[in-house]
Amino acid sequence: xxxxxxxxxxxxxxxxxxxxxxxxxxxxxxxxxxxxxxxxxxxxxxxxxxxxxxxxxxxxxxxxxxxxxxxxxxxxxxxxxxxxxxxxxxxxxxxxxxxxxxxxxxxxxxxxxxxxxxxxxxxxxxxxxxxxxxxxxxxxxxxxxxxxxxxxxxxxxxxxxxxxxxxxxxxxxxxxxxxxxxxxxxxxxxxxxxxxxxxxxxxxxxxxxxxxxxxxxxxxxxxxxxxxxxxxxxxxxxxxxxxxxxxxxxxxxxxxxxxxxxxxxxxxxxxxxxxxxxxxxxxxxxxxxxxxxxxxxxxxxxxxxxxxxxxxxxxxxxxxxxxxxxxxxxxxxxxxxxxxxxxxxxxxxxxxxxxxxxxxxxxxxxxxxxxxxxxxxxxxxxxxxxxxxxxxxxxxxxxxxxxxxxxxxxxxxxxxxxxxxxxxxxxxxxxxxxxxxxxxxxxxxx
Numbered sequence: 001x002x003x004x005x006x007x008x009x010x011x012x013x014x015x016x017x018x019x020x021x022x023x024x025x026x027x028x029x030x031x032x033x034x035x036x037x038x039x040x041x042x043x044x045x046x047x048x049x050x051x052x053x054x055x056x057x058x059x060x061x062x063x064x065x066x067x068x069x070x071x072x073x074x075x076x077x078x079x080x081x082x083x084x085x086x087x088x089x090x091x092x093x094x095x096x097x098x099x100x101x102x103x104x105x106x107x108x109x110x111x112x113x114x115x116x117x118x119x120x121x122x123x124x125x126x127x128x129x130x131x132x133x134x135x136x137x138x139x140x141x142x143x144x145x146x147x148x149x150x151x152x153x154x155x156x157x158x159x160x161x162x163x164x165x166x167x168x169x170x171x172x173x174x175x176x177x178x179x180x181x182x183x184x185x186x187x188x189x190x191x192x193x194x195x196x197x198x199x200x201x202x203x204x205x206x207x208x209x210x211x212x213x214x215x216x217x218x219x220x221x222x223x224x225x226x227x228x229x230x231x232x233x234x235x236x237x238x239x240x241x242x243x244x245x246x247x248x249x250x251x252x253x254x255x256x257x258x259x260x261x262x263x264x265x266x267x268x269x270x271x272x273x274x275x276x277x278x279x280x281x282x283x284x285x286x287x288x289x290x291x292x293x294x295x296x297x298x299x300x301x302x303x304x305x306x307x308x309x310x311x312x313x314x315x316x317x318x319x320x321x322x323x324x325x326x327x328x329x330x331x332x333x334x335x336x337x338x339x340x341x342x343x344x345x346x347x348x349x350x351x352x353x354x355x356x357x358x359x360x361x362x363x364x365x366x367x368x369x370x371x372x373x374x375x376x377x378x379x380x381x382x383x384x385x386x387x388x389x390x391x392x393x394x395x396x397x398x399x400x401x402x403x404x405x406x407x408x409x410x411x412x413x414x415x416x417x418x419x420x421x422x423x424x425x426x427x428x429x430x431x432x433x434x435x436x437x438x439x440x441x442x443x444x445x446x
Contacts, residue, residue, distance in 0.1 A: 075372030075392050080442065081365065083386060084122045086395040088115055088129045091138070093390040094376050097151075099144040100198065102382045106151055107395055108139035114153065114164070116174065119381065122397055132164055132176035141194045152203065154194050160185050161194065161205065161219070183219040187211060193234060197241035201260060204244055206235035212246060214258060214269060223269045227254060233333070234284045240291040243272060247282035253296050255308070273312040277304055277320055283333055289340035289382070294318070295358070297347055301330040305342070305358045324361040326354065337378040337387065343406035346387050348375040353389060355402045359409065364402040371396070401443040407434040 074087065091111030098105050098119070105117040114132040121127050139153035139162075150165045161183035167175045189209035196203050202222060203215040212225040212235055227235075229248030237244055245255040253275035259267040275285070278298035285296040292309040303326050307319040328334065328349035335348040338358075345356040351374055355365040371391030378389050380400065387398045411431035418424045438444040 074394065075369075077370055077396065079367055079398070081367075081399045081401060083397040083399050084127060086115075086117055086127050086129070086397070087393065088127075088131075089113065089393045092373060092376075092392055093395060095139075095141045096377050096379060096388060096390055096395060097143050098379060098381050098388075099148045100146055100382070101148050104144070104148065105381075105388065105395070106142045106144060107390065108134075108142040108153060109393070110138045110156070112138045114139060114142060114151070114176070116166075117395075122386065130174055130176075134162075135178070141191070143194055143196050145196055146198050146200045152194060152196065154191050154205070155182070158182060158185075159187065159191070161203070161215075181219070183215065186213055186221060192232065193236065195235075195237040197237050197258070198239060199241040201241065201264065202258060202266070204235065204237050206232055206246065208232055210248070212244065214244070214266075216266070222266045223258075225256060225269060229254070233282065236285070236287065238287045238291040239289055242291065244269070245285060245287075245294070247285055247296065249281045251278040251280055251282060251298065251300070252276050253282055253285050253294070273308070273310070273318055275304070275306050275308075275318055277323075278302065280330075283329060284336040286336050286338040288338055288342035293321075293338070293342035295336060295338045295342070295345050297326060297329050297334050297336045299330055301325060301327050303329070303336070303345060303347065303356070305345070322358055322361050324356055324358075328352075328354075335375060335378045337380055339380045339400065339403055340382060340384045341403075341406075343410075344380075344384075344400060344402045346378055346380070348378045348389065350374055351391060353378070353387070353398075355387070355400075357402055357406055359406060364405065367398065399441050399443075401438060401441060404434045404437045404443075405445075407431075408438075 089109040089111055091109040093107050093109045096105060096107045103119055105119060107115045112134045115129040117127060117129045137155045137157045140156050141154040142151055144151045150163060152161055152163050155162055163179040165177050169175055187207040189207040191205050191207050194205050204212060206212045208231055210227045210229055210232060212227060213221055214223040216222055227246045227248060229246065229250045232246055232248045235246040243255050243257055245253055247253045255272045256269050257272045258269050261267050275294060275296055278300050280299035282296055282298045285294055287294055294306045294308050295303060297303040303324045304320060305322040307321055310316040310318055326347055332349050337346040343358055345358050347354045351369050351371045353367040353370055354363055356363050370389055373391045375389050375391040380387050384403050385400055387400055389396050408431060411427050415424060415427050418427055435444060
């Protein structure tokens with residue numbers, strides 16, 4: 001076979017190369033046109049407020065998008081005695097407080113907001129709340145003023161008290177305004193509780209070392225109390241505003257009287273009495289609404305109910321009324337709430353709540369895994385109908401069935417001793433109301 005000549009081979013190669021180049025150029029032009037059309041569609045979609053299609057986002061854009069931290073799912077909890085769950089916070093709730101007029105519940109969370117809830121909506125399907133923003137910080141503690149026209153908060157980063165005034169609007173809502181100046185910084189350790197006296201004469205703050213400060217409403221320190229308890233775990237003002245009490249590493253609860261003159265001027269803080277009987281550190285305590293009873297819970301695995309309606313100036317000591325067992329207190333920090341009439345004691349350990357009848361010392365209800373986190377606060381409303389708890393992004397409200405049973409037992413006892421018809425009629429009415437409340441909740445024992 002005769003081979004082709006060299007010039008012919010070169011010509012053929014050039015021709016093939018030219019054809020390949022033209023084909024490549026055509027493909028490139030087609031790709032560019034398609035890309036231009038796609039970009040044009042994307043721009044048009046964006047200009048008209050439509051979301052871009054998934055295919056329009058390049059891999060490089062996806063890589064540079066901000067990765068948002070997904071919020072944990074809200075903890076689900078159901079129970080036959082659950083009255084409501086309040087869910088407007090986007091952060092974990094650390095504290096709550098019922099107003100003295102019984103109309104509102106205040107909650108604070110690490111989402112930089114305070115929420116004010118209407119108690120009349122508790123049994124409704126929707127639970128609306130009013131929001132107060134905490135600028136550049138968040139509140140860890142919140143308390144209403146006695147006149148319900150203001151509230152105070154403890155700032156997490158600022159380590160100080162801030163006052164918010166509540167101004168009612170024409171539409172029935174409120175405007176919340178922070179006062180220009182916060183309280184001065186005085187504590188050297190983390191603050192674990194705050195309170196306002198019901199008389200409006202003083203404010204209390206307590207830190208985790210051994211310090212309690214008594215302030216006037218202008219932010220001036222009236223007195224400094226050294227509890228000498230190694231460290232404080234709780235402190236509170238009595239509802240009557242006469243006493244301030246604290247507990248901590250030592251196995252007792254110490255109580256002081258905050259004394260004012262006849263003209264309302266501050267005089268001094270004096271030691272009043274102690275609750276002695278526990279054999280280990282005391283986790284927490286609470287007063288009854290009339291300030292005649294106190295309850296305490298200790299690391300020794302017991303809770304105690306005390307009669308503090310004594311003449312301590314005559315060296316009369318409080319009376320121990322009841323001791324109950326609560327083994328969980330021996331292994332973890334516990335929170336305590338006492339119903340206004342001192343008939344029911346609520347104890348929280350971890351994410352569970354236990355309710356006791358203080359007259360008999362028996363456990364009547366137990367709610368397990370109420371929150372997705374450890375319970376941070378526990379409180380009865382001023383009527384004693386509800387028990388509130390918080391520990392994640394929700395407040396959960398329970399019907400106080402042990403309270404209704406305690407009223408039944410008390411009224412039945414009084415009826416046996418009633419001496420006239422009008423008294424019997426009044427007692428019978430209260431007994432019937434308690435029975436009907438239990439029946440409506442399916443909790444009336446036959």
